Amino acid sequence: MLNDTTSAQKAQTLAEALPYIKRFFDKTIVIKYGGNAMTDPHLKECFASDVVLLKLVGMNPVVVHGGGPQINELLDRLGKKGEFIQGMRVTDEETMDIVEMVLGGQVNKEIVNLINRNGGKAVGLTGQDGNFIHAHKLMIPNKDKPDEMIDIGQVGEISGIDPSLIQFLDSGDFIPVIAPIGVGTEGETYNINADVVAGKLAEILGAEKLILLTNTPGVLDKEGNLLTGLTPKQIDDLVADGTLSGGMLPKISSALDAARSGVKSVHIIDGRVEHALLLEVLTDEGVGTLIKAK
Ligand SMILES: Nc1ncnc2c1ncn2[C@@H]1O[C@H](COP(=O)(O)OP(=O)(O)O)[C@@H](O)[C@H]1O
Numbered sequence: 603m604l605n606d607t608t609s610a611q612k613a614q615t616l617a618e619a620l621p622y623i624k625r626f627f628d629k630t631i632v633i634k635y636g637g638n639a640m641t642d643p644h645l646k647e648c649f650a651s652d653v654v655l656l657k658l659v660g661m662n663p664v665v666v667h668g669g670g671p672q673i674n675e676l677l678d679r680l681g682k683k684g685e686f687i688q689g690m691r692v693t694d695e696e697t698m699d700i701v702e703m704v705l706g707g708q709v710n711k712e713i714v715n716l717i718n719r720n721g722g723k724a725v726g727l728t729g730q731d732g733n734f735i736h737a738h739k740l741m742i743p744n745k746d747k748p749d750e751m752i753d754i755g756q757v758g759e760i761s762g763i764d765p766s767l768i769q770f771l772d773s774g775d776f777i778p779v780i781a782p783i784g785v786g787t788e789g790e791t792y793n794i795n796a797d798v799v800a801g802k803l804a805e806i807l808g809a810e811k812l813i814l815l816t817n818t819p820g821v822l823d824k825e826g827n828l829l830t831g832l833t834p835k836q837i838d839d840l841v842a843d844g845t846l847s848g849g850m851l852p853k854i855s856s857a858l859d860a861a862r863s864g865v866k867s868v869h870i871i872d873g874r875v876e877h878a879l880l881l882e883v884l885t886d887e888g889v890g891t892l893i894k895a896k
């Protein structure tokens with residue numbers, strides 16, 4: 603039996619969440635679930651129940667997941683070493699097969715299952731389903747030789763996203779769970795960084811919020827302190843002086859593109875904190891880093 607104080611505290615918490623529930627009612631919230639945040643089984647359950655709760659109170663959560671560490675694990679087992687250039691995986695044909703198995707199979711289905719066990723109705727997709735993420739080959743500029751481009755294999759850049767399938771699922775009781783794989787004009791598949799897919803999808807869907815869950819408290823400065831808000835100018839400086847590196851590079855540029863394209867709030871938050879998602883959406887507690895459009 604609950605004592606009065608506990609009941610009163612619970613009622614107070616619910617009352618405090620109500621304005622946020624009203625504000626985001628029927629609004630789309632794109633949530634990027636990074637592979638690095640998917641570690642602890644308890645945290646995974648918290649994540650899934652948070653997503654289900656957001657759907658139950660009338661919001662439209664759309665989950666885009668990564669799985670970089672999970673791909674590395676299988677590559678390791680097969681005696682192949684993962685290689686990244688500017689935060690993007692060098693993806694030869696064999697690696698692409700593994701990317702499809704891990705992202706489209708293992709990780710996607712695990713998240714679908716987690717959400718469904720927590721009372722939601724998740725539908726797992728890759729960009730091949732309904733041909734909804736169109737992509738072409740990405741070439742990246744060589745930092746040392748400005749007029750040269752680097753070929754990193756079957757890595758994709760998004761040419762377009764058809765939002766109709768996701769909107770259809772949103773308007774029903776379904777929660778889309780998307781693996782970042784795109785399709786080219788000839789039906790060829792591309793490995794796309796999950797932050798890039800999440801950012802572009804948030805833009806195309808006219809999302810209210812984009813939340814990127816990762817394994818750091820947010821964006822950190824050189825001394826390791828959390829930066830709670832970042833403008834484009836501050837981001838440029840942090841990239842230029844090397845404070846931002848690796849996987850944070852595609853994350854920050856996707857976050858900034860989304861903010862500039864009209865997504866009202868864009869956050870990079872710590873997925874290792876219990877119920878980080880609910881704290882972000884339903885409370886005033888600033889968690890992580892807010893990316894500002896200007
Ligand atoms: N300035 C920075 N602040 C925070 N993390 C950073 C920074 N620079 C680089 N990183 C790296 O970026 C990583 C997050 O990106 P990534 O590994 O791609 O994670 P995810 O799987 O969540 O997308 C962090 O774990 C950290 O190692």
Ligand SMILES: CC(=O)N[C@@H](CCC(=O)OP(=O)(O)O)C(=O)O
Pocket residue numbers: 635636637638667668669670671673689690691701757758782793794795796797849
């Ligand atoms: C091109 C590219 O780098 N694709 C990523 C896709 C998965 C991903 O983005 O996973 P995280 O969000 O966990 O980092 C990769 O192969 O690792």
